[in-house]
Structure formats: structure tokens, C-alpha cells
Amino acid sequence: MDAVVHATLESFDAATHDRLTADPVRNTIALTSLDRIRRLPAEHFPTLITFHEDNQVVGSLIRTPPWPFQAADLPPAAVDLAVAVAAKIDPDAPGVTGPRERSEAFATATGKSYTESLATRQYRLGTLVPPSVEGTGRMAAEDDVELLAAWRKAFLAEAVPEAPDEPTAETMRSSLRLGNGHALWVINGTPVAWAVASLPQAGMTRVGPVYTPPEHRRHGYGAAVSAIVSRWALDQGATDVLLFADLTNPTSNSIYQQIGYQPLDDWAEFWWKH
Template identity: 80%
Template sequence: MDAVVHTTLASFDAATHDRLAADPVCNTVALTSLDRIRRLPATAEPPILITFHDNGEVVGSLIRTPPWPFQVADLPVAAATLAVQVAREIDQDAPGVTGPRQRSHAFATAYAEASGETFTESLATRLYRLGTLAPPTTVPGAGRMATEDDAELLGAWRAAFVAEAVPEGPDEHPAEVMRTSLRLGNGHALWELDGTPVAWAAASIPQAGMTRIGPVYTPPEHRRHGYGAAVSAMASQWALDQGAAEVLLFADLTNPISNSIYQRIGYQPLDDWAEYWWKR
């Protein structure tokens, strides 16, 4: 097996686009993050893009979109050692790795063996796929789609979500992240009670027929009223209306309430993912 480091997204796309699009559920994170870079080339940091070949055939890939961790959903476990070797040669700044648990753990273990660094599991999630959407019918309030006028509120809620769910996450300008997301055409649903926003759910525009819901956030003072379920269902319906055949989301396994909520509105569990960060 050998590796090819791609210096352009066009080169990487030529080698992997059909492969990634053939399994949009497993490759959900790669498809959405690469699309963002493709459409914002002037503002995005250069991605790390590596393909792995066996007898001339592409058998896997490794992606990193700084400042986030490596993505290994398309990396075979057998390629983990080679992937780490190449990754450490060209990218010394990666904070960790994320992906389906077996693949992510194999990469983190190989990285620790090669570098002498230890790692910690920072996030354990479950990937869900929407079956038949069943929106709740008794939640007070109403939903609407957000506009750029809501960017400051969405930015504050994104910052709160990241601080709660991914405290190791890199620094960012959340309001600008939200403005960019809205300009790209992603859907942001707000649930309101008497005109006051009480919950938010985002949905990516479809990629290879796949849309992913998230983040989903309800401020602590508005929780346990069903707003999160209602706004998640609204974002899911928006995704279906955009033509998505597969609507996905990740739920934090340490939060049994959110996992049960998603299942009640029609989501079915698929696979467990894990994120590991180096202890530096």
C-alpha cells in the first residue's frame, strides 16, 4: 500500500469524489466539510488530503480541515500505521482524530505508538439516520427559518454549544461562522415561544443526497419543554424539502435524553463514533 499527498482539492476530488459519494452516510463529515472548502477557497485554511492506494486502486483516504482533527471514516484500519507516518511528516498541528470508533481508535493508537504522545477520548457519539419523521404535536410555540439578522444570536448559541459539547474545540468567531453558514445555504431552524427564540437546529444542504442535522441547542433555561425535539423535526423537514434522501445526525452518548428524543421523532441508530485528542 502506498500514499499520495494531494496539494489541490481538485486532485483529491478526482481520486475520491465518486468513492465518498457512493457511501454518503459513512462519509457525511467529509462530504460536508469538503463542500465548504470547495465553495470558500479564499477563506479556508488549506486542507490535508491524502489517498491510499493498493495496486493502483484507491482504497481509502485521510482528511483534515484545520483547525479540526483528522477524519478517518474512509480510512481502513489496515492503513492506520501508514496514515500516521505520512500525517506526522506533513502536519504537526493536528489536535486529534474523529471517525467510526474502530477506525478512529486504530489511528489514535498508531499515532501514540509513533509519537510517544498519549490520547484521551473527548467525544463519544452515535450516528442516527432518519426513518419516518414524527414531529411532536403538543409543543407550544412555532418555528421559523433563521436569516442573517439572527447571526449574533446563533453565534452566541453556537459558542455555548461548543463550550458544553466540545470544550477542546479550537477558537473561532461563532457569529461569522453562522453568517457564512447561512450564506452557503444551510438551514437554521429556530423555535420561538411568544416571539422569543428558545431552541435552534441546523441542517446542511444536501451532498450526494445526504443532509446532516446539527448542532442542536436549547439554552438551559428552556430545556425539558420539548423545544429541542420540535426544532430538530423542523430542521429535518427542511432537509427533506431540499431533496435529501438520507437525513443524519450525531448524538452525544453521554446525553441519554437527546438520544431518546431523536429516536422519538423517527431517527434510528446506525454506528458509534469516537473522537480522540492528543494530550499535549
């Protein structure tokens, strides 16, 4: 097996586009990450590696700094080679994420000490069942950026404390410019919950983050705003509407199933210890 490190996004796309889009559910993070880079070039060029056998692409590994490697398209046979190549060309990577078996195999093969920072379950929408909850939903706009930035920062601090610092206001502006759907649930003019859905890629949309400030929880607002943004995604033409729920939060897993989401697979994220 051979590895190819790609110096351009065009080269990587030529090698992987058909492969990644053939399974948009498993490759959800890669597809949205690559779309963002194409339309809003990042400050740091991503790490893009493909693995070849008998002149065929059999897997890939990507990383968009400052985030971990994405191992969803990394087959077991390529793990050792992937670890060796990644260590040479991207030694600053903080960890790896992906379907549990694949990400854990990569983390173990590095020989590094690591911690499991996130355990999630991937869901796909079946038949949407909007809940009956007080309030109304609306789509967010540029005027809401300050609120969205504050809530994204709070979400990351709570759900992904290892996450690197980011300019949250600019991240939210960029997301709106990309055409992603940001929904707010509103009570008497006051936003009480927020959810995001990505613009469809190969028929796939991913919902997340979903955030309700602590003072507004346990009223069903998170379910309501998730349903609003899921309907937005369907209206955009999505055929696979996905989301990830934290396995340590049984409430959110239950809520998503109540509005029509069905479990698919377990994912895990591992960060290296320093």
C-alpha cells in the same frame, strides 16, 4: 500500499469523489467539509491524503484545520501508513474523529497519549414524527446571526470544550451563505431552541448542532426544532438525513428516536494530550 498527498482540492476530488459519494452516510463529515472548502476557501489549506493499492484508491484521510483528522474513509490496512504520513506533513493536528473502530485505531497507532473527548451515536431518519410542542418553528436569516453566534459559542463550550476558538459570527454568516438550514423554535416571539441542517450532498444531509439554552430545556423544544429542520432537509431533496447524539446524554438519544431517527453506528473523537 502507497500514499499520495494532494496539493489541490481538484486532484483529491478526482481521486475520491466517486468513492466518498458512494457511501454518503459514512462519509458525511468529509462531504460537507469538502463542499464548504470548494465554495468558501479556508484560510488554511486542508490536509488531503489518499491511499492506493494496485492502482486503486482504497482509502483517504482529510483534515480541515483547526479540527482533527477525519478517519471515516481510512481502512484498517492503511492506518500505520496514514499515521506515518500525517506525522510528517501535519504535525499540528490535534486529534482524530470518525467511526469508533477507525478513529481509535488511528489514535492508538500514533503512540501518543490521548483523551476521548466525544462519544456519539450516528442516527438516520426513518419516518419523521413531529412532536406536539407549544410554540412555532421558523427558518433563521441574516438578522439572527448575532443570536446564532452566541448559541454556537455556548454549544461548543458545553459539548466540545476542546474545540478551537473561532469567529462564530462569521461562521454563522458563512453557513447561511452556503445554503444550510438554520431553524429556530419560538415561544411568544422569543427563540428558545436552534438546529442546523447541511445542504444535501450526494443525497445526504446532517443535522447539528442542536442547542437549547439551559433555561429553556425539558420542554421538548429541542425535539421540535430538530423536526422542523429535518423537514426542511427532506424538502431540499435529502434521502439520508443524519445526526449525531452524545452518548453521555440519554435524553437527547431518546428524543431523536421519538421523532423518527434510528441508530446506525458509534463514533468517537480523540484529542492528543499535551
